[in-house]
Amino acid sequence: MDAAARTTLITSLGQLWxxxxxxxxxxxxxxxxxxxxIRCPGDLADEAIRQGTTRALRTNPGNAPPPGPYWDxxxxxxxxxxxxxxxxxxxxxxxxxxxxxxWDAHPSLTLGQLVELALxxxxxxxxxxxxxxxxxEDGTLRRLLEQLAS
Numbered sequence: 723m724d725a726a727a728r729t730t731l732i733t734s735l736g737q738l739w740x741x742x743x744x745x746x747x748x749x750x751x752x753x754x755x756x757x758x759x760i761r762c763p764g765d766l767a768d769e770a771i772r773q774g775t776t777r778a779l780r781t782n783p784g785n786a787p788p789p790g791p792y793w794d795x796x797x798x799x800x801x802x803x804x805x806x807x808x809x810x811x812x813x814x815x816x817x818x819x820x821x822x823x824x825w826d827a828h829p830s831l832t833l834g835q836l837v838e839l840a841l842x843x844x845x846x847x848x849x850x851x852x853x854x855x856x857x858x859e860d861g862t863l864r865r866l867l868e869q870l871a872s
Contacts, residue, residue, distance in 0.1 A: 723768050723832070728825050731768060731833065734775045736818050741784020743811040747863055748855035753778045761852035766834035787811040796861035813860050820864045823871035840866040 723731070739750045752760040754774035759766055792810035825836055841854060844866035848854050 723829075725826070725829070727768075728829070728833075729822070731772055731775070732818050732822055732825075734772065734779065736814060738775050738778055738784070739814050739818075740787060740811060741779075743784075743787040743814060744808045746809075746856065746858065747817055747860050748858060752856065753782070760855065763834035763855055764832075764838040766832065768832045768834075771833055795859050809860075813864075817860050817864045817867070820867035820871065824867040827871045836870070837863075837867075840870045843870060 735750070735754070738754060739745070739747070742750050742753060745753070748760065751763070751771070754771050754777075755763075755766055756774065759770070788808045790810075792807055792812075794810050795813060821833075821836070824840065825831070825833070828836055828839070831839065837855065840863070841858070844862075846854050846858060846862075846866070849857075
């Protein structure tokens with residue numbers, strides 16, 4: 723996938739994610755890729771993600787992010803979802819920027835392969851349900867993508 727197509731896909735994912743801003747990246751990607759495909763991200767074709775994102779934006783685009791105050795998922799202390807706070811939508815742009823930098827550094831990989839490589843190199847173990855991408859917090863994923871980009 724060339725740089726322009728990667729940028730377009732990341733932009734579409736961002737639009738979808740803003741409609742589902744309280745979801746983690748992996749959960750949002752599930753909205754595009756579906757089950758069980760999301761359990762094996764390295765096998766996901768970029769075209770399938772693009773088509774799924776287009777379909778999801780058309781059929782179930784989600785809603786605008788709820789008003790704050792938000793849960794800063796990277797803060798060690800303070801209010802969390804347990805206090806009824808939604809995830810801070812500002813994190814979306816940071817994660818997607820890290821994704822773009824990592825993808826620029828590894829342009830021969832698909833998006834799914836890129837994310838899977840970041841998880842592998844970061845030592846994020848898979849569980850029996852193959853749900854690590856669904857469970858990982860966005861801040862951790864962003865840091866792993868940044869490491870992959872450098």
